[in-house]
Amino acid sequence: MKTIGLLTSGGDAPGMNAAIRAIVRTCVFNGIRAMGIRFGYDGLIRGDIKEMAVSSVADIIQRGGTILGSARSEEFVTTVGFEKALTTLRDFEIDAVIVLGGDGSFKGAKSLSEAGIKTIGIPCTIDNDMGYTDYTIGFYTAVETIVEAISKIRDTSSSHGRGNVIEVMGRKCGDLALYSGVASGAESILVPEIGLNLDEVIERVKQGKRRGKLHHIIVLAEGAGNAEEVAKTVEEATDVATRVTILGHVQRGGNPAAYDRLQASQMGNRAVKLLIEGATGRALGNRMNQIYDMDIIEAVNTKNHLNLELYEIAKELSI
Numbered sequence: 001m002k003t004i005g006l007l008t009s010g011g012d013a014p015g016m017n018a019a020i021r022a023i024v025r026t027c028v029f030n031g032i033r034a035m036g037i038r039f040g041y042d043g044l045i046r047g048d049i050k051e052m053a054v055s056s057v058a059d060i061i062q063r064g065g066t067i068l069g070s071a072r073s074e075e076f077v078t079t080v081g082f083e084k085a086l087t088t089l090r091d092f093e094i095d096a097v098i099v100l101g102g103d104g105s106f107k108g109a110k111s112l113s114e115a116g117i118k119t120i121g122i123p124c125t126i127d128n129d130m131g132y133t134d135y136t137i138g139f140y141t142a143v144e145t146i147v148e149a150i151s152k153i154r155d156t157s158s159s160h161g162r163g164n165v166i167e168v169m170g171r172k173c174g175d176l177a178l179y180s181g182v183a184s185g186a187e188s189i190l191v192p193e194i195g196l197n198l199d200e201v202i203e204r205v206k207q208g209k210r211r212g213k214l215h216h217i218i219v220l221a222e223g224a225g226n227a228e229e230v231a232k233t234v235e236e237a238t239d240v241a242t243r244v245t246i247l248g249h250v251q252r253g254g255n256p257a258a259y260d261r262l263q264a265s266q267m268g269n270r271a272v273k274l275l276i277e278g279a280t281g282r283a284l285g286n287r288m289n290q291i292y293d294m295d296i297i298e299a300v301n302t303k304n305h306l307n308l309e310l311y312e313i314a315k316e317l318s319i
Ligand code: F6P
Pocket: 011, 102, 125, 126, 127, 169, 170, 171, 222, 252
């Protein structure tokens, strides 16, 4: 193993930089060249690649985003684009690729692996929607960001005796809504895995109103439904003025939480070690707080499930 390429792909996630730093430094420590591929698979197709020295990753462990840049490449899934990517790898004499990203990025890594390229995937997405692992890098930072925003909204919600629908990201996965909702003491949490049970929400708002509750925080996962429609339905049925906040991309930025930095440092280091040991086609994950690796094809095919236990706890605590 002489040269390892690394790329970040898909939506950026806080902690990607910490993983990049760990990969580059582990490579250099072990006498391997680290080649940074810019803007994900697009950069691999274009040959937008440069060697990364130890100093290139100084002062980045605390920074959100990704210094390599990211993209959702449409060209890479075409035969022509994929062939170009393989040619680039040959031209730059890259022996292996470490892919940092979510589901879509791992599918790209799987294709590279099937084409005989040594590949390792590191799960990085704020969505936490990868079924084979309990945790993806960036998730805890995003949850912190959401919780902080909800606390601020709650202040004004209580002052005016209003309801607030707060839409959070996550695509088809409800984890961001569920974990941040529980951590903020939200009255209702709406996730795509369960569906829009608005009758329950309305009943809870009415109950709260009878008990003199001054705020009604409803956390809505973006994949569960439309925030404006939810607010309108709740307001009409309860007579409680209900506002909407769509948190958007603020959830993806910011300094990574210590936990994300730690996991990123360990997974980045482990990815290089796996390649040195001769492993290929592996996905790194975290189960029961232990970092482990498994076949990347199996990882991509593992269905994600909502933490139903936490969902039930949320219901019991929001009476
Ligand atoms: O996958 C991360 C994510 O932030 C999702 O939660 C969200 O649906 C999507 O990316 C937004 O993508 P973009 O930044 O391309 O609009």
